[in-house]
Amino acid sequence: MKILLMVLGFLFAVLPTAEAAIYQQGIVYVIYDEEGAAAPKNKTDINANGVPDVVEDIATQINAARELFKDVFNYPDPLGSERYKNVTSIEVDIGAKEVMKNNGYAFSAVRKNSKHNPKERALQIQVANTINPHKNSTPAHEYFHLIQHGVTRCRGTWYSEGMAKWSQDSVTKIKKYPDGKNLPTLLKSKTFEQEVFKVSYDASNLLWYPLAVNMNDKAKIPSSLMKKYKYVDGAPVFQDNIIYGANVMREVLKSFKAREALLTKEFGSWDEWIKNRNDERSYKIMFDGIKEIQAKGKI
Ligand SMILES: [Zn+2]
Structure with missing residues (x-):
């Protein structure tokens, strides 16, 4: 029981909660808590749209890396690849750095019921709530793992x-x-x-x-x-x-x-x-x- 509680505690602490906010930019959805242990540490919102700028910037860095690799250098797009056919989006969960330990993680498994639409499938990335894309290229790094997963085992x-x-x-x-x-x-x-x-x-x-x-x-x-x-x-x-x-x-x-x-x-x-x-x-x-x-x- 103690172990089970510890496991549950870990999951709740690391991932955004059920009340999490969802920010969409193209095919990228960033899922984040507005308050609490997993919420983005930096809440600066200079465009006053109610979304922390780091959340928007994480999505922007992923979309930029995606367009560069896919459209300029002809890398296979993980979305719609043989392995990930019927996958239409990338979901990024913002998690608590203290629990995650590292800055990011990219999953090779598909999220069958995506958080923004349970009828759709998504690829999944986790990014720590301390990440500032101005100084840190974790979002691009994790996106590249999705390219790798899509191409080869x-x-x-x-x-x-x-x-x-x-x-x-x-x-x-x-x-x-x-x-x-x-x-x-x-x-x-x-x-x-x-x-x-x-x-x-x-x-x-x-x-x-x-x-x-x-x-x-x-x-x-x-x-x-x-x-x-x-x-x-x-x-x-x-x-x-x-x-x-x-x-x-x-x-x-x-x-x-x-x-x-x-x-x-x-x-x-x-x-x-x-x-x-x-x-x-x-x-x-x-x-x-x-x-x-x-x-x-x-x-
Ligand atoms: Zn990595």
């Missing part, structure tokens, strides 16, 4: 967290990118491979940025998009117009998807692979896909 935090951290380049200004010159040599080294498999967020600096720079994949965010997406106070969502690696990462995701057949064969069946997605054998097959893309030399 491949796992491994070196891939999922490392690449999601890379994706934050879309909305933040990166002062110095790691040098990718020695990446071709590193990719041939077993020690490097082992090092990559052990890390999560740090794989962005160890592997993903060097890969992007090495492959010279420097792209510009169109000025129309730079102008379109502004936070409530007028600050631009895209802090600079340069993004490295957007084309390379799309190809890596496609390569992982294409390798699912190989992975199924390696493990004997799809179910066996799914059970063992965090096995090094699985990682190596994914890694070979990255090597192949790098060896081709252009995207």
Whole structure:
């Protein structure tokens, strides 16, 4: 009983309550408590529309990242993908940071009865109530996880967290990118491979940025998009117009998807692979896909 109460206490504390407010911006719905432990800490409302600006800004950052990846760089849209067909929206729950511990979470499972309309299905993200999108790219990071989930079942935090951290380049200004010159040599080294498999967020600096720079994949965010997406106070969502690696990462995701057949064969069946997605054998097959893309030399 005590355990049950603790579990219930956890759920009530972390998620918005049944009386939560819902803010909609396009296909993004942000669900938040106006008062209490899970309510957004920053209640600034400079446009006086009754919605805390951070709530609007979270939705804006997600919509901006979505348009950039989907319409500019042709990433598959998680909504309507093979895995998520009949899913029409993204729901973002604002939760208490003290309970969540981390800044955000993206679920791979669909919310069958969405909170804004129980007849519709939604993809789900959780964002901590301390997040301020001006300084923090958690919403874009979590949205990128939805792209990953929509494309491939491949796992491994070196891939999922490392690449999601890379994706934050879309909305933040990166002062110095790691040098990718020695990446071709590193990719041939077993020690490097082992090092990559052990890390999560740090794989962005160890592997993903060097890969992007090495492959010279420097792209510009169109000025129309730079102008379109502004936070409530007028600050631009895209802090600079340069993004490295957007084309390379799309190809890596496609390569992982294409390798699912190989992975199924390696493990004997799809179910066996799914059970063992965090096995090094699985990682190596994914890694070979990255090597192949790098060896081709252009995207
Ligand atoms: Zn993440």
